Amino acid sequence: xxxxxxxxxxxxxxxxxxxxxxxxxxxxxxxxxxxxxxxxxxxxxxxxxxxxxxxxxxxxxxxxxxxxxxxxxxxxxxxxxxxxxxxxxxxxxxxxxxxxxxxxxxxxxxxxxxxxxxxxxxxxxxxxxxxxxxxxxxxxxxxxxxxxxxxxxxxxxxxxxxxxxxxxxxxxxxxxxxxxxxxxxxxxxxxxxxxxxxxxxxxxxxxxxxxxxxxxxxxxxxxxxxxxxxxxxxxxxxxxxxxxxxxxxxxxxxxxxxxxxxxxxxxxxxxxxxxxxxxxxxxxxxxxxxxxxxxxxxxxxxxxxxxxxxxxxxxxxxxxxxxxxxxxxxxxxxxxxxxxxxxxxxxxxxxxxxxxxxxxxxxxxxxxxxxxxxxxxxxxxxxxxxxxxxxxxxxxxxxxxxxxxxxxxxxxxxxxxxxxxxxxxxxxxxxxxxxxxxxxxxxxxxxxxxx
Amino acid sequence: xxxxxxxxxxxxxxxxxxxxxxxxxxxxxxxxxxxxxxxxxxxxxxxxxxxxxxxxxxxxxxxxxxxxxxxxxxxxxxxxxxxxxxxxxxxxxxxxxxxxxxx
Numbered sequence: 001x002x003x004x005x006x007x008x009x010x011x012x013x014x015x016x017x018x019x020x021x022x023x024x025x026x027x028x029x030x031x032x033x034x035x036x037x038x039x040x041x042x043x044x045x046x047x048x049x050x051x052x053x054x055x056x057x058x059x060x061x062x063x064x065x066x067x068x069x070x071x072x073x074x075x076x077x078x079x080x081x082x083x084x085x086x087x088x089x090x091x092x093x094x095x096x097x098x099x100x101x102x103x104x105x106x107x108x109x110x111x112x113x114x115x116x117x118x119x120x121x122x123x124x125x126x127x128x129x130x131x132x133x134x135x136x137x138x139x140x141x142x143x144x145x146x147x148x149x150x151x152x153x154x155x156x157x158x159x160x161x162x163x164x165x166x167x168x169x170x171x172x173x174x175x176x177x178x179x180x181x182x183x184x185x186x187x188x189x190x191x192x193x194x195x196x197x198x199x200x201x202x203x204x205x206x207x208x209x210x211x212x213x214x215x216x217x218x219x220x221x222x223x224x225x226x227x228x229x230x231x232x233x234x235x236x237x238x239x240x241x242x243x244x245x246x247x248x249x250x251x252x253x254x255x256x257x258x259x260x261x262x263x264x265x266x267x268x269x270x271x272x273x274x275x276x277x278x279x280x281x282x283x284x285x286x287x288x289x290x291x292x293x294x295x296x297x298x299x300x301x302x303x304x305x306x307x308x309x310x311x312x313x314x315x316x317x318x319x320x321x322x323x324x325x326x327x328x329x330x331x332x333x334x335x336x337x338x339x340x341x342x343x344x345x346x347x348x349x350x351x352x353x354x355x356x357x358x359x360x361x362x363x364x365x366x367x368x369x370x371x372x373x374x375x376x377x378x379x380x381x382x383x384x385x386x387x388x389x390x391x392x393x394x395x396x397x398x399x400x401x402x403x404x405x406x407x408x409x410x411x412x413x414x415x416x417x418x419x420x421x422x423x424x425x426x427x428x429x430x431x432x433x434x435x436x437x438x439x440x441x442x443x444x445x446x447x448x449x450x451x
Numbered sequence: 452x453x454x455x456x457x458x459x460x461x462x463x464x465x466x467x468x469x470x471x472x473x474x475x476x477x478x479x480x481x482x483x484x485x486x487x488x489x490x491x492x493x494x495x496x497x498x499x500x501x502x503x504x505x506x507x508x509x510x511x512x513x514x515x516x517x518x519x520x521x522x523x524x525x526x527x528x529x530x531x532x533x534x535x536x537x538x539x540x541x542x543x544x545x546x547x548x549x550x551x552x553x554x
Contacts, residue, residue, distance in 0.1 A: 049542050049543075049544075049546065050546060050550060051476075051546040051550055054551070054554055055546075055550045055551060055554075056525060056548075056549070056550070056551065057551065057554050058551055058553075058554040059554075118553045118554055119551070119553075119554030120551055120552050120553050120554040121553075123554070139546065140545055140546025141545070141546075142542045142543075142544045142545070144541075144542075144544075159544040159545055176527070177525070177526075177527035177530070177540070179540065179541070179542060189530075189531070189536070190531065191531075192531045192532055192534075195528075195531045197502055197504060197526065197528040198526075199504045201469070202553045249553070258502055258528055258531050258532050261501060261502040261528070261532070262496070262498035262501050262502050262532045263501075264501070265501070267501065267502075267503070267504070268502065268503075268504035268528075269466060269469075269504055269505075269506075273461075273463050276461055276463065277458065277461055278458075279457070279458040282458050282459050282461055283458075283459055285461070286459040286460075286461055287459075290463075290464045290468070290469060290472055291472060291552075291553065292472045292473065292551060292552060292553045292554075293464070293469035293470065293472050293473065293524075294473070294524060294551055294553075294554065295504040295505060295524040295526035295528070296524075296526045297526050297527050297528055297531060
């Protein structure tokens with residue numbers, strides 16, 4: 001029943017009323033939804049505005065894969081490296097104090113379900129999985145609005161010659177710049193306090209082979225995820241820097257709140273340059289050639305920013321639904337995108353089997369998401385953004401400096417007894433946090449980050 | 452406190468070279484605009500200019516920003532940054548605009 005998948009077929013087939021569901025956007029959330037629905041026998045049309053899936057997409061770089069593994073055969077997925085080391089680094093202007101983990105278990109399959117990925121290749125592969133299950137993919141096609149009939153969403157308007165495409169269900173997987181959802185009043189535009197701007201470079205090292213393995217102490221397919229906080233990462237802005245190793249490139253970037261970008265003189269590009277020039281970062285990224293420069297916005301409003309996920313005839317998934325977790329330690333989004341696409345796809349398949357289209361028929365999607373790690377995690381860290389905002393000077397400037405000073409003092413080699421160094425080190429930290437009382441308050445406030 | 456560290460010099464690409472790494476297909480018309488030019492003329496902060504990672508938004512002589520839309524990486528930061536909600540942002544159509552190879 002479904003037409004050919006190419007967008008540039010001579011006939012430009014008419015897709016109107018040919019499908020059970022339309023998915024707007026063939027990113028990870030959209031393809032997960034399409035794959036789930038196709039698996040359950042629905043005729044699915046995926047509409048992607050880029051020339052191929054992933055063409056308009058970028059992320060930092062680590063994909064967490066438990067749900068994708070459930071949805072499809074992950075064996076041949078185009079991953080870059082598995083994450084063998086995670087490193088958390090506090091940077092002052094000149095110092096680095098870091099905490100690093102390399103558990104032996106991460107070297108073993110399934111590698112803690114954590115892989116660096118480049119989206120151009122990966123998103124194309126994931127969309128292909130949906131196509132192999134019977135979904136139809138239409139690229140270079142922009143959804144310009146939603147079609148309403150009898151008060152409910154009944155399809156999409158596109159920039160194709162024949163324009164309107166009707167279908168009983170629409171999945172909005174358009175990403176953080178969700179013009180279609182906002183244009184149809186399905187969600188409000190997020191405030192700039194709750195959206196981050198991210199800029200990233202993909203670097204290659206032309207001087208010789210093995211540079212990445214040598215610099216990051218890697219063999220075979222092992223890779224690293226390095227996160228950086230503090231003044232040396234993004235100045236006094238709320239955010240951080242990152243380095244991820246790909247197969248033969250390195251992704252380096254910064255992300256911080258648009259509110260801060262708008263009130264600082266330093267542009268995102270200059271912030272990236274400053275981060276790359278930090279004494280602890282520059283040796284890792286030097287003598288490189290930039291093979292790609294990219295930018296994106298990241299919805300970081302957390303649980304409170306999730307819009308109504310279902311409407312009559314439509315569901316919102318992924319970044320468009322604000323499903324991103326950033327609590328300083330965990331930076332996750334693509335796994336939540338896939339999980340939401342999966343639950344939305346299931347809900348629509350069930351509603352279709354029962355011949356129902358109203359929002360209440362799709363209610364199992366938000367219900368399943370509430371029960372899943374997605375909303376559970378977002379709820380768990382809901383308090384955090386406000387707390388961090390309140391303590392930002394302490395967390396991003398004073399504390400990194402105190403730890404650097406304390407470390408320098410604690411390990412100082414001279415002819416003074418170590419006890420006095422330890423005392424000085426302790427004082428450096430206690431001064432920064434406001435004595436033992438301050439330390440206790442701080443520990444109490446942030447205990448939920450790790451527990 | 453700390454001494455000047457041994458930091459290797461980095462040769463960062465210029466913005467122009469960085470943008471050259473991204474494939475671009477000109478849609479012909481700008482997908483960006485401002486709603487009311489008077490609002491821009493009265494705006495003193497030019498947040499669109501400050502947040503743009505691709506030098507699309509530039510301060511104009513009359514206080515209304517010049518928009519070099521062909522630089523755009525389609526990140527949408529300008530749309531969120533403008534406190535007057537004065538940015539017109541539409542998706543470039545028929546696959547036009549920028550294309551990432553890596554992403």
